[in-house]
Amino acid sequence: MTPQAALQSEIFRTYAWIVAGVLVAAGLALAVLRWILKKEVGSVWLTYRSWLIMAPLIFGSILGGRVVFIVVLCLLAGIGFKEFARATGLYRDWWLTGAVYIGIIAVGITCLVPQPQGEEPGNGWYGLFVALPVFAVALILLIPIARNRVQGQLQGVALAIVGFIYMGWMFGHLAFMANATHAYGYLLYVIFATEINDVAAFTCGRLFGRRPFRSNISPKKTWGGTLGALAVSLILPWLLRFSFPHFGAKQLLLTGLIVGIGGQLGDLVISVIKRDIGIKDMGSGIPGHGGVLDRIDSLIYVAPLFLHMAGYFYGLR
16 A cells, blocks of 8 residues: 555545545535525534545545554554543553553554564564454553552453453454555445445434334434444445455355444444443544544444455455
8 A cells, every 4th residue: 555556546546536426415415405405404514524524534544555544543543542541430540551552552563564574475464463462461461460459450451451452453453454455445445334334324213213223222223224224234345346356245245244233333332331331422522423432433343354254265465
């Protein structure tokens, strides 16, 4: 991944046009609803305006090349973890939060550097990347021993482990995807399809939602929205097959299931945490979306499932 390769990539250029078209169409639709049909679209308009900033930033990070994209993803992981740590109270313990930040930095390094002995092809140290949870969890568990503390340590250690595994390592699979031979197709599809899955869940829920899906976790999610989003996600790989022309029917089906189910699971997991601690959003940095973690949560399941599926059938590099 380089700026030159991105500009020469037909996949990158096609997605740029698709996203631009979707944003223009959405803007026109909102304008009609607001000024012609006199509908109240204030919250949706705020969300849309944020996308006008986020979409160019996403494409800009991919255009910047492999190193830029990986660094940006690690920064997002760090911000997402910070939101999680502040919301859960873990942020008061700088030993444990520091260990998680070290783990997130290690994720970035393993995505950037090649295997030292040259036993793995291409960029990224995949062997260490997949083994990192062992070392990160060991470091976190050593902290109470190093501090000679017992009282109240279990909760902090558990939160730190969840923070690293979920926000650091699982989300970090999206960064490692930048090392794939088909990086542009994989990355752009996963990001675009996951966001479309979110939009489809919201839209289908409004149109067809009757019965709550998980009322205690996310009261606004309905069976109609969940099944509608899954249906859209199952169709999307066939419509955007240019993203991975080497995929067969089995892989396209698995891709649809991974996005359709994984995207919603990622959102529900964060909802469980938010409901348990009694907050609506993890942060407020993105108007209409909440915090960074509220925006990237759907990718946290999708990225590792898709990367390992693609790697199993075709190899990543």
